[in-house]
Amino acid sequence: MPKPDFPPNTLSDEGNPLWIDELANADPNHAVHVVRDLEPAEALKRLGANPESFRSVELPDSKPSDHHSLPSTALGIEPGTGAALLAGRIGDWTFVYDDSGYTNDDTLLALSDGGRSAATSYFSINADASLTYAVDGEQLAWVNIDDLDLETDLPEMPAELRAAFEAAGTVDLDYLEPGEADYSIAMRAVCTLSGLTCTIDDIRRIPLLGVAFG
Template sequence: MPTPGFPPNTLDSEGTPIWITDLASGHPNHTLHVARGIEPAEALEVLGAKPGLIQSCELPDNKPDEWTSLPCAALGIEPGTSAALLAGRIGEWTFVYDDSGFTADDVATKALSADGRTAATSVYTINADASLIYAVDGEQVEWVDVDDLNLEEDLPGMPAELRAAFEAAGNVPTEDFEPGEADGDIVMRAACALAGLALTLEDIRRIPLLVVPFDD
């Protein structure tokens, strides 16, 4: 699998980062935010979470059913009643996993990148729509729609840091792909590559985590 930024056992069979697959419900409609230079609790508040509801989290061993994400199970909430946001920090980068995609918009990404920070938001919907927003110092710099992405033509024009992330993400083509066409999971891999999140769920379990219910 031509994904140079991801060691063995860090991707599932379709090319999704394995820690995200292991967190997600079946047929997910989800979002991953990554931001450099912000703490997890602050990132959750920037996204609109209520501070009083943010709590430390130990993820359950298993999902109770295919419709429940692990963060949702950790909160003990029914799927569909609210989103569950899970946050942690690896090195300089904080991630927030939104199991329902409630926080997916350019305003959120720009807010996470305010005050000189860098942030990216990767979205994958239940309809297989996939995109990534990249922002620096409160301004959107790049928006990538996978349906319109041509790797050979578009990567050279990206900011260096983002281009390197997409190069590390690589591609998982199928037999019917056209030259330069990207697979739908490339934006999740790129966000993970940007933030150094080529990990397994066991790696995630070893860091302090926060979780919070979230209504859009």
């Protein structure tokens, strides 16, 4: 596996996309959904959010505490009282960031209805990491990072997802054998799938929608 195909200064030392790290609180339990050819408002609706509560969002420069995410800060949501969802579109792909992991794989199928490709990367407070991939309302792959063997599993993946993992690459960390999958590979793969190999400044420059959820 090659090194991650990301521009300079877009990954942390642990290999996590920095724009996601910037959005998250200090101890994240979160998910990133991506879907092709669907507007942010429709993506939020399909995830179960109430359209009457959607708000245009400008991300603040900082968070009031380690327990806040940037979206929760922007929406005035106190930690532990619900999730903050943030949606935006870059190119053909829309992302929805869920700062508390309240949305789940079931809603991914709704995102992909209508012939679309969609994926969800989830990372829990207990370091459970996974990626789910769906097309046209059908789940085609679920990847548990604990069980991922890149050499044997990549050839069995759908072509679009396999290319995303190949572009996500591997990072050299002390706890890994060379070429072994790290816990951030799913977040990198969801970004390479959707072209979101960007910076937090790129996210700040696009129209953003936010909503309280849960």
